[in-house]
Amino acid sequence: MTAESDDMGEARRISVMVPAPLDSPLDYLWAGDMPAPAPGHLVEVPLGKRRVIGGVWDGGRYKGRQVALAKLKPAIRPVDAAPLDAALMKLVDWVAAYTMSAPGMILKMCLSVPEALEGVPVRKHLFWREGLSAPDKLTPARKAVLTLMADGIARTPSEIGELAGVSAAVIKGLEEQGALVAEMRPVDQPFAVPMPKAEGPVLGREQQTAADSISAAVAAKDFAPFLLDGITGSGKTEVYFEGVVEALKDPTAQILVLLPEIALTAQWFDRFADRFGVEPVVWHSDIGQAGRRRAWGEIAAGRARVVVGARSALFLPFRNLRLIIVDEEHDPSYKQEEGVIYHARDMAVVRAKFEACPLVLASATPSMESRVNAKAGRYKELRLTERHGAAELPAMRVIDMRHEGPASGEWIAPMLASAIEDRLGRGEQSMLFLNRRGYAPLTLCRTCGHRIECPACSAWLVEHRSERRLVCHHCGHSMRTPDNCPECDDTGSLVPCGPGVERLQEEVTARFPTARLAVMTSDTLTRPGDMARMVAMIESGALDIVIGTQIVTKGYHFPNLTCVGVIDADLGLRGGDLRAGERTWQQLVQVAGRAGRGDKPGTVFLQSYDPAHPVVAAIATGDGEAFMEAEEAERSRFHMPPFGRLAALVISGPDLAAVVETGRRLARAAPQGDGIHVLGPAPAPLARLRGLHRHRMLVQTGRDTLIQDLVAGWLGRVKPASAVKIRVDIDPYSFM
Template sequence: MSLVNGKRQADWFADEAGTDADGPYAGIVFNRPIDQIFSYRVPARLEEVVRPGQRVRVPLGRGNKPAVGYCVRIDAEAPSGIDPSRVKEVLDVLDDPPLINAAMLELTRWMAGYYACSWGQALDAVVPAGVKNQAGTRVGTFLTVPDEIRKSLETLELPTKQAEALAVLCRSDEPLTIADLCRLAKCASGPITALRQRGYVNTVRRRLPKDAFNASSSAALGDDSDAKPIPALTVEQTAVMAAMTPALEGDEFATFLIHGVTGSGKTEVYLSAIERVMARGREAIVLVPEISLTPQTIRRFRRRFGKIAVLHSHLSDAERHRHWRSIAAGEVQVIVGARSAVFAPARRLGLIVIDEEHESTFKQETTPRYHARDVAVKRAQLERIPILLGSATPALETWRNAELGRYVRLPMMERVGARPMPKVELIDLSHERLPLGGLSEPLRQAMIAALKDDGQVMLLLNRRGFHTFVICPNPRCNQVLKCHACDVALTYHKGRRLLICHTCDAERPRPSACPNCQAPNLHYGGIGTERLEREVEMAFPDSVSRRMDSDTMRTPGSHEQVLAAFRSGEIKILLGTQMIAKGLDFPNVTLVGVVNADTALHMPDFRAAERTFQLVAQVAGRTGRGDRPGRVLVQTFAPDHYAIDCASRHDYEGFVACELPERQRFGMPPFGRLVRLIGRGPDEPQVRTFMNELLETLKAAALPGVTMHGPAPTPISKIRNLYRYHLRLRSESPRPLQTLLQAVAPSIAPPGEVELAIDVDPVNLL
C-alpha cells in the first residue's frame, strides 16, 4: 500500500503500446509511491537473461522515458486483464546475477504491506547505493579462447611465444586482460595481437571490480590475528546455550530474548551461538545500534572469527559494493552492521543477532519506515533460522512478546565473576543546591574520591552545547530565541560563539539584544555537555577529561581514539551524551554520574518513562565491571518517579509492573498498534485543511476497533520551514490498520507541496 501525491497510477504508464508478440512477461515494480506490479514483455534476446530479483531498464509513461525497475516475477502469459498489444518491452538488464534472492523478494513484499509503502520502495531500501551504481568497478577488455580452439590446442602449429601465451590463457580459470597475459606468459603484446588476428583469441567487454585490474590490490575484509583464549562459559551462559542448541543446530525458527543485566556476558553468548552455525557452514548477521560506538565489540568479533564484514556509515560506495559482493559470494560468514545490515545478501544465513534490541536507532525515519528488529524477526521466520534479541532493558514490546510465549526469554541475572551490581544513589536536586556547572557537591566529592583512588569517572548529560536556551530578560517579552525554520529553541555553543538549531543545524551569530524587543543582556540558561566540560576542567585540572558527543565526534575514527585513550587510562574523566551509555566495558570505571536524569522524562511521548529507565540503567551498568566495586550517583528532580527509582535498584521487572498497566489503560503499545500519519508543507493552512480532509476520508472508511486522534500540530510543529500536523490511528492488532490504509489510499491526493508520510509502529512521536 502506498499513497500517490495527487496522481492516478494509470497516468504514470499511459500509452504503454507495444507489439502483438507473445510473452514471457516480466512483472516490474518501481521506487515510486505506486502500489502495483506492471507487466513488460521480455524480448527474445533477453529471455534467457531476465530473472526475478534483477533491476531492468524499461520505457515508462507517455514519453517512454527509460526508467529502472525491479523484476519481481516472470509470467509465461500476459496476466489477466492485460492487453498484450499495449505491453512494452524490457530494454535492458542491469544485474547479472540478480541482486535480490527469492527470500529477500518475499521479505520486501511483506515490508511493503506492513509498512505502507510500495514494493519498489522496499526493494530500493535493500540495495545500497554503491551496489546500484556499481561503485568501485569499471569495464575492461578481456581475452577468451573459443571452445573449438581449446579442443584442438595440441594440434595447432604456432610460434613459441604465441603457443605459450595461448596455453597460459587456456589454463586460466578467468578471462585475462592483455596486460595480465603479457605478464603471465612473459611476452610482449605482439604474439597476442597475432593470436587475435588469426581468430585463436576473442575479446569480450566485462564490468569487474577495479581491484581485478590490479594484482597487488586486496579485497580482504576486516581481519585481526591477535587471538585471545576463549573464556569458559558461566553457568548462566551454559544454560542459555543449551536452551538454544536445537534451533542453532537445525533449520528451526525461534526468537530468543537474552535478558541479561549489564556485564552478564551476553556478547560471549552471541559469539558461541555464531560458532555453532559457522560449524554448519552457515552465516550470521549481527545488528548493533551504532557501529562507531561499539569498537570493543567489533574487536572481539574479529579476534574470534578473523575475517568479518563490518558495515557502517563511513564506508565509501565502492567499499559497500565490495562488501556486498563478498557477502553474496559466500566469502565471509559474519556480518556486523547497523540497521540496514539486516538486508545483507547472505546466501546460507543461519542466525541473526540483535544487540541492545531496545535502541530506537533500529527504526528508520524515512520511507520505508521499517524497524530492523521486526524485519529481522520476519526474515528469520522466512528463512527458518533462530534470532537472538539481547538487552539488559528490553523494549516493552519485546517483553510482552516473551510474556505471551511468542519469544523465549532466557534470563542472565548474574554478572560474570559474580561481581555485584553497582550501588546507585539518588541526589534530589529539589533539596540539593546545584551549581551552574551541573555538579552537585555529593557528585563532586565522589569524583574526588574516585580519582584519588586511581579510578576513572564517566558523566552522562544528554544535552549538547553550552547553554540549552537563551531567553529575553524583559518580563513583558520573555521570548525564548527559536530557530527561524523550526519550532525549536536555539542552543548556545560557546566554543563557536554561535546559536545552533539541533534539528536543522542552522546557525546564527550570538545576538547582543533580544531580536523581538531589543532588550540587552540576554539570559543564557540550561546546562549542556560543553558547559559541563568546562566545569570539570576547572574543578579537576590535574585529571585529563574528554567530551564525547556529536559535536566532538565528527571525524571517522574519533570515537575509537577517545575510547582507546580512556581504556589505557590516559583519560580519567569521560563525559558526554547517551553515546557513552551504550555497550562500553571499562573495568577501571569506579564512578558514573548522571548529571540530569530528567531530560527525557517529561517529553510528550508515551515512551518517556521507558527511555529514562533504559538510559539510567544502561549508563549505571558501565561501572563495577572490573575487580573494584562501582558507584553511581544520579541527579534528579524526580527521585520518586518509578522510572528513576527502579533504575536505581536495577529493577527491570519492577519498572515493567509500574509501566505496563499505564500502557494498557490507554491502549498504547504493547497493548495496541499505532500508525502515525504526518502531513507537512510550507503553507500551514493548506496542511491543516488536507489533514482534516484526510480524517474525514478515514472516518468514512472506518473499521470497528480503529480509533483516531487528531489532526493536531506535532510537538515540534515546524521543521525546515515545513509545518507539520499528525493523525494517530490505533487498534489492538495491525490488520485493521492495514486494511483501512489500503482502502483509502486510492482517494488520497495531497495538494500542492503537501507531503504525507506514514509511520507504522512509530518510535518518535515528536
C-alpha cells in the same frame, strides 16, 4: 494471431520491480533468443529517460490493468549478478505491505549500491611467491617490500607503497627485476574468513545454558526467536558468539549482527577480532562508496561470512543467512524515521522467519514488545542474572536536588562532586551523563524575554559556545551567536538557560583543574576512528573524567570506571511520550551499567527533582521488573502497544492553511467503529520542521485489527490540498 502465438508472446512478458516509488512492478517485453529470466534475476530496463536495474518479480501478487504486449517497452539486458533469493523478495513484499510503502523503495534499499552491479574495476596487482628472482641489490626499502609481500597476498602498487613506506620507484624496480609478479585483478578482493579460536572463554552456568540453546537452534536450521535478557556486564556478547561459532561450521553460512550505532562500538569489534581472528564485514554509511561496493558484492556472492551493520544491513542480499543477532534490541535508533519508515528489530524477526534461521534479540533492558512476546511464548527467553567474573552491580544513590542540589549556576551536587574528588584521589575514573549536546538548550534575552528560535523549525537554537554558534539540532540551521538581542537590540542581555555538556565541561574544569577530561558527543566525535581513539584513551587510563550524551551508554567496558553521575535523571520523562518512562528507564540502566564492571566496586549517582517517580525509584532500588510490570499493566489497560495498534498520520506542507484544510478533510472521513479511536488533527509538538508546517493524527485500534487496511481505505477517501503530503507511520515511536 493464433492462440499459440499469443501464448508465446505472453511468455516474453516479464514483470520488473524497479527501485523507484512505484506501488507495483512494471511489465516489459523480453526480446532476443534467450529465455525470459526467472523471478529474482536482475535486468536493466528503461524507466522514463533513465536506465535502471530492477528485479524480475511475480507480478501476479499486485493488482493492476495489464498493458497490451504491443505497447510494452523492451528490457535492455540481463545483469551479470547473483539473483535475489526468494526470501529477500518475500521480505520486500511484506515490508512494503506492513509499512504502507512503495515496494520499489524497499527494493531500492536492497540494491543500494548500483556500482556493484556494473562490474568491479580491474587494476594491476603485484604478488610474491617462492622461486621468483631475487633483486640484484637488497636495499632497506626493497627488503621492507619483500617482507610485506612474503604473506603471498596480492596488492596494488599504491597499497604496497603505503604499507611498506616506500616510493613507487622501489616497487617498479622490483617488478622489472622479476622479484614481484604483476597480474590484473579486481580491486575488490574477498574478505578474510573468520576462524574461531579452538577454545573460547570459560562461560558461567547461566551463560553456558543460554549458549547451548542458541547453538542447538543454529544446528537445527530453523526459525527460532530468542530473547537474551541479561543484566549489564553479564556476558551477552560471549553467549551469542557461541551461536556464531556454530553457524560458521557450515562453510556457506552467513551471519548478520545488527548494532544500533555501529560507528560507536569499537570495543565490540576488538572482542570479535580476538575471538575470530579477523574483523567482520562492516556495513554502514561511513565506510565510503568503494567499501560499500566491495561489501555488497561479497555479501551477494555469499563469501562475506559475518556482517555487522546498522539497520539498513537487514536488506542486504545474503545467499545463505543462518543466524541474525540484534544487539541492544531496545535501542530507539533501530526505528527508521525518514524515507521508508520501519523498525529494524521487528523486520529482523520477519526476515529470520522467511530465511528459516534463528534470531537472537539481546538486551539488558528488553523492550516492552519483546518482553510481552517472550511471556506469550512467541520468543524463548534466556536470562542472565549475574555479572560475569568478579564484577558486581554498582551501588545506587539518589540525590534529591530539591534539598541537596548545587549552588545557583552550578549543575553538580556536592555529594557527586565529593565522589568524583574521591575517585581522582584513588586513581579511578568517573563518567557524567547528560543527554544534551552543546552549551545550553536555550538562549534568552533578560531585557525583553526573546528566545532565539530556528527560522525553519519550531525549536530553540542550541548554543555551541566552543564554536560561537547557535545550531538547530533538527534541520542543521546554524548562525553566529549575536552580540545584541535580535528583538530589542540590547547589548549583553543574552544569557544561556539550562545546561548542555559544554556547560558541564566548563564546571568540571573549574572544580577539578588537574583532571584529564574529555567530552563524548556526536559533535566531538565526527570522523571515523574518533570513537575508537577515545575508547582506547579511557581504557589506557589517559582520562580521569568523561562527560557524554547517550553515546556513552552503548555497552562499553571500562574496568577502572567506578563512578557514574546522571546530571538530570528526570530529563527524558518530560513531554508525555507513550514510551517516555520505558525509554528513560532503559537509558538510565544502560548508563548505570558502565560503573564497576571490573574488580573495583562502582557507585551511580542519580540527580533528580522527583526521586519518588517510578522510573527513578526503580533504578534506585534495582527493581526494574516491578516497574516494567506496572508499565505493562498500564499499557494493557488502555490498549496501547503492544496490546493495541497505533498508526500516525503526519500532514505537512509549506502553507499552514492547506495543512489545516487537509486535516479537516481527514477528520470528516475518519474511520469509525468499535475499538477504533482517532485523535487529532492537532499541531505536532514540532509544529514546523525544515520550513514545513506539521499537524498530526493518531488512530488506535485493537490488536487484531488490520490497521493498514483501515488507513488505506481512509486515505483513499481523502484528497490532500495542493502541495500537502500525508506520511503514515505504522507503530510510531516518535510523537514529535
